[in-house]
Amino acid sequence: MTVITNHGFNLPLKRGPFQSNGATPWYCDIGIGSPKQTLKICFDTGSDFNWITSSLCAKNSCKHYANKRFDYQVSNTFTWRSQTTQSVSFGPWGTMSVETGNDKLTLSNNNPTLTIFNDIYLAKNYSGQQFEELDWDGGIGLPSRQSTTATNTNTPTPFRRKAFNSNESEPFHFFLNLMQKGLVSKDNPYISILTAGANDNSSTSYIGFGTLDNTYASSLEYLFLPWSCYQQEASYLWTTPEATISVGGEPIGTNMFFALDTGSSQFKGDNRVLSRVFQLTDNGSPVVTITIGNPGDTHYGRLEISSDIYKCRIEAGTQAGKTISQFQGLEGAENILLVGSVLMDHLYTVYEYEAVSESEIRPKGIWIFNKPNGPKIIIGQQPTPASIFLR
Known part of the structure; x- marks a missing residue:
């Protein structure tokens, strides 16, 4: 059950099977879009972006254990930020091709008013055994601080790292967004x-x-x-x-x-x-x-x-x-x-x-x-x- 106080809120975590891909088995059920589509989302302190497996993926791509996709075409609150394809690094897992949108996140099934709009990468392609063993459909980054350093996609990186497009301003910082919307007190960061x-x-x-x-x-x-x-x-x-x-x-x-x-x-x-x-x-x-x-x-x-x-x-x-x-x-x-x-x-x-x-x-x-x-x-x-x- 979701616990909400005057300072913030707790969300229940669920556990998938422990697999040998290096990714946590823990995730939350989060509603995305309107009407909401419930998907398994990891809150990830090891990345600085938000992403979701989407209907942009071809039928034979984006295979993963959790096995759901967000269909942006049936959400009446979805908007595009950029339909320019970018590459996001997942380190040894490979790269993910994405486009950028914005939509409503319903954080709690027990409290439908606990919602927030946030930018999110819509995955359109990824492949590999490690992705196939992923217990979640997407991730919300909880970085220590937001990086504005451009990613050189020609340089391999062992970490999950967002793409950077100088023509966009992408407010991916989910936790800061929570504070700005008054869902979390600045006195309890x-x-x-x-x-x-x-x-x-x-x-x-x-x-x-x-x-x-x-x-x-x-x-x-x-x-x-x-x-x-x-x-x-x-x-x-x-x-x-x-x-x-x-x-x-x-x-x-x-x-x-x-x-x-x-x-x-x-x-x-x-x-x-x-x-x-x-x-x-x-x-x-x-x-x-x-x-x-x-x-x-x-x-x-x-x-x-x-x-x-x-x-x-x-x-x-x-x-x-x-x-x-x-x-x-x-x-x-x-x-x-x-x-x-x-x-x-x-x-x-x-x-x-x-x-x-x-x-x-x-x-x-x-x-x-x-x-x-x-x-x-x-x-x-x-x-x-x-x-x-x-x-």
């Missing part, structure tokens, strides 16, 4: 995520906009990961610096950027580092440790990840039935370590912005908390509760 793992029925799964879960108000088992820009071309990623990843006590990658990406599932990043971590965890079960900062620093923290977290059973798709260590190296992702639901299913996560003005928000960082009855991933305690609960 939070996106929160709580999901249950495949074998965890103890908690409700949801994404919150402008809300916090008071269950964690007195918790001391948390970390704050201050935002720092990884690189200009990927400034929309929620990254924090000075991360080290170790396997069985042996440092494999140091001085890396660490990111939490709600659109992903597995650990991904620097090809040399992640390929080595996969080798060390594929046939064994060592503890993987991630440290942030240096001991004694204000934001120092340590995460310990056991094999029952990073080794996952594939539930559908080409690798169904196998249990696979979830570490994947990516070409072109030097010096970054990114992870999604494989780790986040065991944490409560809050992305915090700072509202600078009516037209600008800036990233402050990410708060992560151990679940009360979950594994102790965050090692150690803080002296006082998290400041986001003290306002």
Whole structure:
């Protein structure tokens, strides 16, 4: 059920089968257009654009597990922004051909007044096994900040990254749009995520906009990961610096950027580092440790990840039935370590912005908390509760 307060709202998350394509199995049912067409949409902190599989796709293209398409021709609120075809990078998955439109999003079936108009890419072509194993029909980007850097489509990128057309002004920033429309208070600039793992029925799964879960108000088992820009071309990623990843006590990658990406599932990043971590965890079960900062620093923290977290059973798709260590190296992702639901299913996560003005928000960082009855991933305690609960 959708929960709405005077600060914001929560939307229930649903889970598809865990597949071996690196994408999260979590999504929301969102209505698009008028009359609304309900599709499965991922809220994605690893991208800076909104997209939907559409009726522009030929019958034999845009195959994906969720298997729905938005038919813009039957929506009486749909408008075109640009019918110029652009290419959007999905990293190792390939590219997606899109056109740009605008339409109404109905965010809640229980509250039909919870609506917003937003720009969206209409996919007209994509292909590949990873897309075919996708549990959702489209994604809404929740970037740390909006990138205005033009994409050089001739340069491969390991990240999901929007196209850029200098003749368009594309206000894709969904969360800023929520604040400007008064659906989220500028005093509560939070996106929160709580999901249950495949074998965890103890908690409700949801994404919150402008809300916090008071269950964690007195918790001391948390970390704050201050935002720092990884690189200009990927400034929309929620990254924090000075991360080290170790396997069985042996440092494999140091001085890396660490990111939490709600659109992903597995650990991904620097090809040399992640390929080595996969080798060390594929046939064994060592503890993987991630440290942030240096001991004694204000934001120092340590995460310990056991094999029952990073080794996952594939539930559908080409690798169904196998249990696979979830570490994947990516070409072109030097010096970054990114992870999604494989780790986040065991944490409560809050992305915090700072509202600078009516037209600008800036990233402050990410708060992560151990679940009360979950594994102790965050090692150690803080002296006082998290400041986001003290306002």
